[in-house]
Structures are given as C-alpha cells and as structure tokens.
Amino acid sequence: MKKIKIGISSCLLGEKVRYDGGHKLDRYITETLGMYFEWVPVCPEVEYGLPVPREEMHLVGDPETPRLVTVHTGVDHTIGMLKWAEKKIKELAYENLCGFIFKSKSPSSGIGGVKVYTPTGIPGSKGVGIFGGTFIRHFPLIPVTDDVRLQDPILREDFIEMVFVYKRWKKLVERKGLKNILFSEHLLCL
Ligand code: SF4
Numbered sequence: 001m002k003k004i005k006i007g008i009s010s011c012l013l014g015e016k017v018r019y020d021g022g023h024k025l026d027r028y029i030t031e032t033l034g035m036y037f038e039w040v041p042v043c044p045e046v047e048y049g050l051p052v053p054r055e056e057m058h059l060v061g062d063p064e065t066p067r068l069v070t071v072h073t074g075v076d077h078t079i080g081m082l083k084w085a086e087k088k089i090k091e092l093a094y095e096n097l098c099g100f101i102f103k104s105k106s107p108s109s110g111i112g113g114v115k116v117y118t119p120t121g122i123p124g125s126k127g128v129g130i131f132g133g134t135f136i137r138h139f140p141l142i143p144v145t146d147d148v149r150l151q152d153p154i155l156r157e158d159f160i161e162m163v164f165v166y167k168r169w170k171k172l173v174e175r176k177g178l179k180n181i182l183f184s185e186h187l188l189c190l
Helices: 027-033 045-049 077-094 129-138 153-175 179-189
Strands: 004-009 037-042 056-059 067-070 099-100 114-117 121-129 145-148
Touching: 004 153, 037 077, 037 114, 056 077, 056 129, 077 129, 099 129, 114 153, 145 153
Parallel strands: 004 037, 004 099, 056 114, 099 145
Antiparallel strands: 056 067, 114 121
C-alpha cells in the first residue's frame, strides 16, 4: 500500500529543532503511524529563520489575534511568522497532504489550548499557534490533530479514520475528473 502523505511538526520526528536544542520524538507516531504515513516535516520557527537553540517564545495579547513574542527580550516575530506561514501554505498546497499532526502547546505549531499571556506576563486564555492557526484556516477540510490528542484512543481513531476518508474522497474527485475543483478549492482557501 502506498503511504499517505501527512504533514508533521519536525520535532515529533526526533529532529533537534526546539528552542532548547532538543526534540520531542514520539515513538507511536514514528514507529506505528509511520508504517502507513509518509511524513512532510515542518518546523515553522527554524524554517522562518530562527537558530537552534534560540530564545523561547510565547503568545501575548488578544487570543483571537495573538502576537508571537520572545519570552525574555520581547522581540515580536508576529508579522514575519505570518508572512512565512502564508508562503509555506502555498507550498503545502502542492504536497497532496491528507492530514497534519502538530506539536501541542506550541505558540507556533499548536492548534488549540496554547497559553496566551497578558502583556504583564500572566497566562490568560488559550489560543492557537501562528502557523497551526494559519494552516487550519487555509485547509479547513484536511484532518488535523496533535501529539496529546493522539494519546486519547477515541480521538486517535477519529483522526486516522478521517485521514483515510479524506484520501478516498480526494481519489474519487480525481477519478471523476473533478481535479480542478479540488485544486481550485485549495486555491480558494489561499
Ligand atoms: S513545536 Fe513547531 S516550531 Fe517548535 S520545534 Fe516543534 S516544529 Fe518547531
């Protein structure tokens, strides 16, 4: 069986791209899901141009439109990261992804439950990371999850099932000669 292409936060594959120079290797993802999925790794912070190691960042301000700011020196990377994310989304539109597994709680990669701090540094509401949020907005039909949700047997089964359903739906659309519709849907999302 041909493996299904899935986007993934690079650190979950064991790549040492985190702010502290470490990784977040998840063996269930690499060893079990890796039998069926082909990975398309993405590390927003490194691909955007930040070094490893680097200063930690967090989300600050309005949870609907948070800013991505370094924790100690207060450097604001919001605009740069949003621009990079828009560019990356256009590249990913050609990757034929059938799902994405994000790193939880990350201010760049998280897709929910990411702490958003007040300007005085107090954790307030929860939000989504800059790249994670951009991905979801542009590809509302692509199934997404994160490493924490994958630990829940029901949510894990839901995600895997949605990936296979999405893949079958895409195949059907292509077979029926509606590929342009599928593609233009992607472009409409851009
Ligand atoms: S959580 Fe995202 S930005 Fe942070 S190291 Fe992992 S892939 Fe890179």
